Amino acid sequence: MIGKFLINAETGALTVSDWLDRETQATYNLVVEAWDNYQFGYLSGESRNAFKQIVVHVEDVNDNPPILQMPEECTTITEFHNHREPIVSVSATDADDNSSPNGRVQFHLVGGKGHGT
Numbered sequence: 001m002i003g004k005f006l007i008n009a010e011t012g013a014l015t016v017s018d019w020l021d022r023e024t025q026a027t028y029n030l031v032v033e034a035w036d037n038y039q040f041g042y043l044s045g046e047s048r049n050a051f052k053q054i055v056v057h058v059e060d061v062n063d064n065p066p067i068l069q070m071p072e073e074c075t076t077i078t079e080f081h082n083h084r085e086p087i088v089s090v091s092a093t094d095a096d097d098n099s100s101p102n103g104r105v106q107f108h109l110v111g112g113k114g115h116g117t
């Protein structure tokens with residue numbers, strides 16, 4: 001697997017090297033290693049190193065639409081159906097972060113004869 005991040009050996013600049021998708025992986029734990037005197041001292045043991053962990057959190061982008069789940073068939077009610085009594089239940093899921101507006105779903109009637117809120 002090709003890594004998602006690169007670090008410049010000279011400047012230490014950490015960069016992204018591939019597309020990131022929060023829905024696939026939201027957090028990356030990277031470990032950076034720094035060496036001094038690497039070129040001349042590594043083989044002779046005159047080089048020192050240190051490690052540090054970097055945690056990268058990928059912020060969510062609203063890149064997934066809601067997916068509606070509802071009955072396939074036509075729904076039938078009688079003309080005596082009680083007001084406010086549920087006819088059918090519609091649900092939806094959204095792959096984006098549901099702790100943000102990107103993944104929270106609301107329902108509205110937007111058309112059809114006799115629609116209202």
Ligand SMILES: [Ca+2]
Nearest residue numbers: 060061063096
């Ligand atoms: Ca997203």
Ligand SMILES: [Ca+2]
Nearest residue numbers: 064094096102
């Ligand atoms: Ca969404």
